[in-house]
Amino acid sequence: MTQLAAFAAELLAGRIKVIDLTQTLSPEFPTIALPPEFGQCAPFRLEEISRYDSRGPAWYWNNFSCGEHTGTHFDAPIHWVSGKDLANNTTDTIPAQNFIAPACVIDCAREAAANADFVLTVAVIEAWEAKHGRIPAGNWVFLRTDWSKKSGAAYANLQADGAHTPGPDPEAVRFLVEQRDVLGFGVETIGTDAGQAHHFTPPYPAHFYMHGKGRYGLQCLANLDRLPPTGALIVSPPLKIKGGSGSPLRVLALVAS
Amino acid sequence: MTAKLPPPQRKNPLLPTRQPLLPPSSRSRTALGLTAAAAEGRFALQVCADCGAVQYPPREACHACLGANLPWREVPAGGALIAETTVRITADPYFRQRTPWRTGIVALDCGPSVVAHLHGDVVPDGRVRMTLRLDKSGQGVMLALPGQDTPDMQDDRQMREMTCDPKGRRVLVTDGRNAFGQAMARAFIDVGAAGVFVGVADAWKPFPGQDKLAGEVVPLDITDTDSVHRLAASLGGRVEILVNTALHVRPGGILDRRDTVTAREEMEATYFGPMRLAQAFGPVLRSRGADGTHPACAWVNILSAYALAPTPTFGAFAATQAAALSLAHSLRAELRPLRVVNALVGPLDDEWHQAVPPPKVAPAALAASVLRALRDGIEDLAVGDIAQDLLARWKDNPTTLARELAAG
Numbered sequence: 001m002t003q004l005a006a007f008a009a010e011l012l013a014g015r016i017k018v019i020d021l022t023q024t025l026s027p028e029f030p031t032i033a034l035p036p037e038f039g040q041c042a043p044f045r046l047e048e049i050s051r052y053d054s055r056g057p058a059w060y061w062n063n064f065s066c067g068e069h070t071g072t073h074f075d076a077p078i079h080w081v082s083g084k085d086l087a088n089n090t091t092d093t094i095p096a097q098n099f100i101a102p103a104c105v106i107d108c109a110r111e112a113a114a115n116a117d118f119v120l121t122v123a124v125i126e127a128w129e130a131k132h133g134r135i136p137a138g139n140w141v142f143l144r145t146d147w148s149k150k151s152g153a154a155y156a157n158l159q160a161d162g163a164h165t166p167g168p169d170p171e172a173v174r175f176l177v178e179q180r181d182v183l184g185f186g187v188e189t190i191g192t193d194a195g196q197a198h199h200f201t202p203p204y205p206a207h208f209y210m211h212g213k214g215r216y217g218l219q220c221l222a223n224l225d226r227l228p229p230t231g232a233l234i235v236s237p238p239l240k241i242k243g244g245s246g247s248p249l250r251v252l253a254l255v256a257s
Numbered sequence: 258m259t260a261k262l263p264p265p266q267r268k269n270p271l272l273p274t275r276q277p278l279l280p281p282s283s284r285s286r287t288a289l290g291l292t293a294a295a296a297e298g299r300f301a302l303q304v305c306a307d308c309g310a311v312q313y314p315p316r317e318a319c320h321a322c323l324g325a326n327l328p329w330r331e332v333p334a335g336g337a338l339i340a341e342t343t344v345r346i347t348a349d350p351y352f353r354q355r356t357p358w359r360t361g362i363v364a365l366d367c368g369p370s371v372v373a374h375l376h377g378d379v380v381p382d383g384r385v386r387m388t389l390r391l392d393k394s395g396q397g398v399m400l401a402l403p404g405q406d407t408p409d410m411q412d413d414r415q416m417r418e419m420t421c422d423p424k425g426r427r428v429l430v431t432d433g434r435n436a437f438g439q440a441m442a443r444a445f446i447d448v449g450a451a452g453v454f455v456g457v458a459d460a461w462k463p464f465p466g467q468d469k470l471a472g473e474v475v476p477l478d479i480t481d482t483d484s485v486h487r488l489a490a491s492l493g494g495r496v497e498i499l500v501n502t503a504l505h506v507r508p509g510g511i512l513d514r515r516d517t518v519t520a521r522e523e524m525e526a527t528y529f530g531p532m533r534l535a536q537a538f539g540p541v542l543r544s545r546g547a548d549g550t551h552p553a554c555a556w557v558n559i560l561s562a563y564a565l566a567p568t569p570t571f572g573a574f575a576a577t578q579a580a581a582l583s584l585a586h587s588l589r590a591e592l593r594p595l596r597v598v599n600a601l602v603g604p605l606d607d608e609w610h611q612a613v614p615p616p617k618v619a620p621a622a623l624a625a626s627v628l629r630a631l632r633d634g635i636e637d638l639a640v641g642d643i644a645q646d647l648l649a650r651w652k653d654n655p656t657t658l659a660r661e662l663a664a665g
């Protein structure tokens with residue numbers, strides 16, 4: 001039996017579970033809030049073309065519109081200015097091999113519940129490694145905060161001084177990219193960076209360092225609480241948008257039961 | 258004296274709803290001058306430029322000197338009732354629903370005698386104040402009011418066919434996220450609306466004034482078709498006045514934008530938004546246009562006066578306003594017997610007009626103007642000095658106005 005046939009048999013037997021890490025694309029789902037004088041990411045919208053009616057008697061279908069960074073979405077390196085000149089930095093040129101990769105899940109749900117501005121540090125990563133082993137090269141690192149269980153205003157958590165949501169500090173991102181050679185960084189919040197990361201140096205370090213080194217981002221993930229600390233295999237191909245900076249996508253995790 | 262109108266009673270669900278019929282509507286192009294004046298709440302008739310004779314009914318040649326130059330001018334509105342009659346039987350379906358109906362002949366101080374609908378407090382041989390009003394067909398008709406105001410005169414049955422008094426009616430203000438929607442909601446509550454629903458989009462995003470918002474907050478995002486239809490399904494049959502306060506103002510001409518992203522957002526909010534509202538709420542409002550003592554009666558659009566001709570510094574925005582104004586004109590034809598009120602505003606006193614010098618339109622001033630228009634049955638109004646000036650210049654010569662504004 002080949003390895004793939006064995007894998008398929010495990011999948012069919014239900015011993016490999018498929019977990020959906022995706023939020024439903026809906027008009028109400030918050031998008032990133034920028035000052036209104038900046039260009040804005042379009043929210044998800046659905047316009048019905050026909051629904052078994054005079055516009056199309058036997059069929060139902062819609063047009064939809066949204067931004068590349070709406071809902072659960074993938075960030076390509078070209079999204080950030082630090083990654084703008086890299087090779088294979090767009091959704092259509094990233095090697096397909098990179099769309100399937102294992103993930104390490106760092107559970108900071110308790111810390112994020114206590115502090116919306118919780119910051120992932122190198123110390124937290126090293127403590128995780130002491131328990132679960134060194135993060136292997138080419139892995140996703142997912143920050144579990146259980147933020148996806150919130151909705152609406154609590155999820156966006158916008159205050160007068162901006163969003164307050166957890167994320168990594170600059171040193172933690174550099175450590176993951178330079179010391180651990182990760183494939184990318186995934187979060188449950190609207191951005192890979194903390195809500196207040198525009199006050200960090202550099203601003204938005206997860207975007208700056210990850211994309212500057214050609215790594216990827218996954219945002220608005222869900223169900224990270226159903227993943228083991230190691231061993232989940234992530235399937236996350238973005239839409240093949242020509243020159244795209246990212247795309248909404250379905251993110252699946254394969255987990256051995 | 259006019260009897261005070263009691264608040265609306267709950268409907269007997271076993272009785273069919275009165276159909277929204279229209280009074281006779283065909284008019285000659287000349288006679289539409291009455292309609293244009295009525296829409297603005299002016300009492301205007303043709304006045305001969307040669308001999309000064311006031312004309313009625315509207316005509317092509319002066320009744321006194323046969324002169325052909327008969328511009329519409331505001332004329333003194335006083336007069337005396339010289340004959341009256343009460344219609345009890347008629348073949349017209351609209352008036353059959355509404356008999357008895359009082360009409361009379363009024364000798365105007367300015368000359369002609371006219372046939373008019375009579376307010377209930379007009380007494381035989383008494384002095385009257387003549388007004389031009391829009392009827393349920395949207396046509397200009399004469400309504401004679403008593404010489405002096407009387408208590409509760411707003412509640413007169415015949416007059417109410419020509420006005421949209423918010424008292425006792427339920428109002429949907431579509432956007433409570435901005436100060437203008439908030440002031441509008443507050444104003445409707447203050448004049449005794451039976452209910453004020455205030456739409457709020459993106460409830461996850463805090464906004465100024467949120468804590469003081471008057472009225473019942475309902476989720477509504479007019480850029481989201483599903484949101485509009487969901488609200489119409491729950492609220493459509495319980496709204497008599499809809500006021501679209503969704504504003505999406507962004508400065509910028511055509512070239513300095515570099516893309517169509519912002520323009521698309523503007524079109525979504527300014528043009529597709531009202532279209533969605535009309536498709537979702539229009540049919541049910543129209544169907545309730547003669548329902549009970551407080552039928553659905555008005556659809557209010559807040560539009561920039563630059564819909565008439567653009568100012569280049571807000572060029573992209575002005576284009577969306579022109580589209581919205583055109584949409585509103587079509588809605589008039591489709592929504593009768595509802596009144597489609599277009600409130601043209603000058604620059605608003607908001608964060609998007611920081612660089613624009615006063616005078617600017619304040620939220621409370623806009624709300625007061627809209628309320629006055631509804632109570633007086635006005636369909637076309639310009640709010641604030643700048644809008645009134647633009648409208649006057651546009652009426653004088655639209656091409657010249659466009660050139661003037663383009664010259665900066």
Ligand SMILES: [Zn+2]
Nearest residue numbers: 305308319322
């Ligand atoms: Zn004459």
